Every structure is written in structure tokens, then in C-alpha cells.
Amino acid sequence: MSKKIYVNGGILITTPYFRYAGGGALYSTPPEGAEMIETNTTDENGSYLEINDEHPQSIFNEYYAATFFTTFHMWADFFHRDYTDAYNDYLERIDNTNEVINIENLNIKQQNIVNRLLYVSIVASLETFICDIVLTKITRDEEAFYKYFESRPYSDKKKEEMLKLKDDNIGKWEQCVIEEVMKTVFSNIKTIKDVYKDVFNISISDTGGKMKMHFYKRNLLAHKNGRKKDGSYMNITKDDLNILVEDSKTFVRQIMEELNI
Structure with a gap:
């Protein structure tokens, strides 16, 4: 079922086939009850979780990032x-x-x-x-x-x-x-x-x-x-x-x- 997810780094969304129930950036500590997951990408922008077609995440969760939270796409129409x-x-x-x-x-x-x-x-x-x-x-x-x-x-x-x-x-x-x-x-x-x-x-x-x-x-x-x-x-x-x-x-x-x- 739906969860709060915390990433000790950034979150980058590079697919239109994703949405989230809530969330935000610049969280120095995890929100209460959040589950921590590891980043999967590191480059000149730092360490972050990239959510894409190859590495999707649940569309029903809330997502919180320690640093940035950004997307390259509008959500697909049905979202x-x-x-x-x-x-x-x-x-x-x-x-x-x-x-x-x-x-x-x-x-x-x-x-x-x-x-x-x-x-x-x-x-x-x-x-x-x-x-x-x-x-x-x-x-x-x-x-x-x-x-x-x-x-x-x-x-x-x-x-x-x-x-x-x-x-x-x-x-x-x-x-x-x-x-x-x-x-x-x-x-x-x-x-x-x-x-x-x-x-x-x-x-x-x-x-x-x-x-x-x-x-x-x-x-x-x-x-x-x-x-x-x-x-x-x-x-x-x-x-x-x-x-x-x-x-x-x-x-x-x-x-x-x-x-x-």
C-alpha cells in the first residue's frame, strides 16, 4: 500500500508515466514514518534517484528528497x-x-x-x-x-x-x-x-x-x-x-x- 519515501539525495523523473501522491525537496531529515531508499545515479549534479521507464516507482507513494526534486516531463494525460x-x-x-x-x-x-x-x-x-x-x-x-x-x-x-x-x-x-x-x-x-x-x-x-x-x-x-x-x-x-x-x-x-x- 502507499508509503512515504525519503531519498538522501535528489529525485529526478525522466518518464511521463509516473505520478506521486505528494512530496517535496530540501528535507534535511525524513518525514515521520518515511521509508528510506537508496539513490541510483551519481553525476555532476550529485547523487539522486532517477525514476524512469527502466526503474519505475509506485505511483501511489509520497516522495521526499534531501536535495532537489525535478522532472523532465508532464504527466501522461490519464494521470x-x-x-x-x-x-x-x-x-x-x-x-x-x-x-x-x-x-x-x-x-x-x-x-x-x-x-x-x-x-x-x-x-x-x-x-x-x-x-x-x-x-x-x-x-x-x-x-x-x-x-x-x-x-x-x-x-x-x-x-x-x-x-x-x-x-x-x-x-x-x-x-x-x-x-x-x-x-x-x-x-x-x-x-x-x-x-x-x-x-x-x-x-x-x-x-x-x-x-x-x-x-x-x-x-x-x-x-x-x-x-x-x-x-x-x-x-x-x-x-x-x-x-x-x-x-x-x-x-x-x-x-x-x-x-x-
Whole structure:
């Protein structure tokens, strides 16, 4: 669980994939209850702990340095933005997509290709929103972070490897869990329902199976170029795109309402 960390030297952060719960510099003595850890780098700037992708530290700890505390990076977006930011980003992506949907003067062949690409893009915008909300929650709430990990359907071998990593280097384990979230395919209604139930304790519904059908079409387009079982190809019209946009917006609004935003 979260700790106070004291470094008898400086702290230098050279990765955007790190945040801290609190801390500071110029602490001549450790704060009460702090755990001391050794520096790992010495150069003309003195001795310091460098926190980077190779040597990560827990994102839930407080960090205090005897000398300097500096960073070369802004935090990654999901570390400093909130649910409303994720929602506004989603709306901006949809607005940009609508501009392309309404482009005229394409021939039939060009329109068919553009429509297929747009269908995949609209679903990707939804997936990004769903992922952003999960990352925002678990990187701010240590309990939710553990809930996410414990509820994932890892194989026994994978679970054992992850638990060993957690014991050996909790910073690397946390980064690995974050990577798992980012690699999760959220164009699957069951995955969305399971993750949001486990992490947020909310129930997400798919009225009439609309999103399930959209995800099916998206997967067929993305992985089979729209070719169906009978060998024919899916035809996507502007009306199909507009329906997908509206159904996706309704789905996103449901999530925001369940989060009381």
C-alpha cells in the first residue's frame, strides 16, 4: 500500500508515466514514518534517484528528497485529467469525424472506402473514452487499481508471473497493469460490463443489443475488411455512420450518468 519515501539525495523523473501522491525537496531529515531508499545515479549534479521507464516507482507513494526534486516531463494525460476531460475529448473526436462524414463529391468507390474507415474510427473513439475513464480511476484510487488487477481473467501462469513481479518491483508491476488496460480491446460489450462492474461497481446496459451489433460490424471491418461469412462484403452508408454516432453518444452518456458526472 502507499508509503512515504525519503531519498538522501535528489529525485529526478525522466518518464511521463509516473505520478506521486505528494512530496517535496530540501528535507534535511525524513518525514515521520518515511521509508528510506537508496539513490541510483551519481553525476555532476550529485547523487539522486532517477525514476524512469527502466526503474519505475509506485505511483501511489509520497516522495521526499534531501536535495532537489525535478522532472523532465508532464504527466501522461490519464494521470492529471478527469472524467469530464475524457468526455470532452470523445466529443471532439466525434465532431471531427462528423466533418469527414459530410464531405461531398466522392465517387462511389471512394465513399465506400471512407465509410468503412469511419465506422472503425467511431468505435475506436468510444473505446478510447472507455479506456481513459478506467485509467483515470485506477491511477488515482489505489483500491480500484487492486480491484482491477484482481478481477482480470488472467491464466494461472500469467497471474503467478504478475504476483511475482509485484513482490519484486511494485513500480514495474503497476506499469504492467496500466499497459494491460491500454491493450484491452473494449469493442466487446461483455468486457466493458465486467470491467465497469468490478472497478466502479456500476451496471452498464446495452439496450436492444445495439452496441454489440456495432462492435460486431467494427470487428468484421477491422479484421476481415468487411467480408461476411457468405463471401459478400459489408456496405456502410452515411446513415449507418450517423446511427453509430448517435448510439455511441447515448452509450457514453449512460456511463457519465452512472458515474454521476
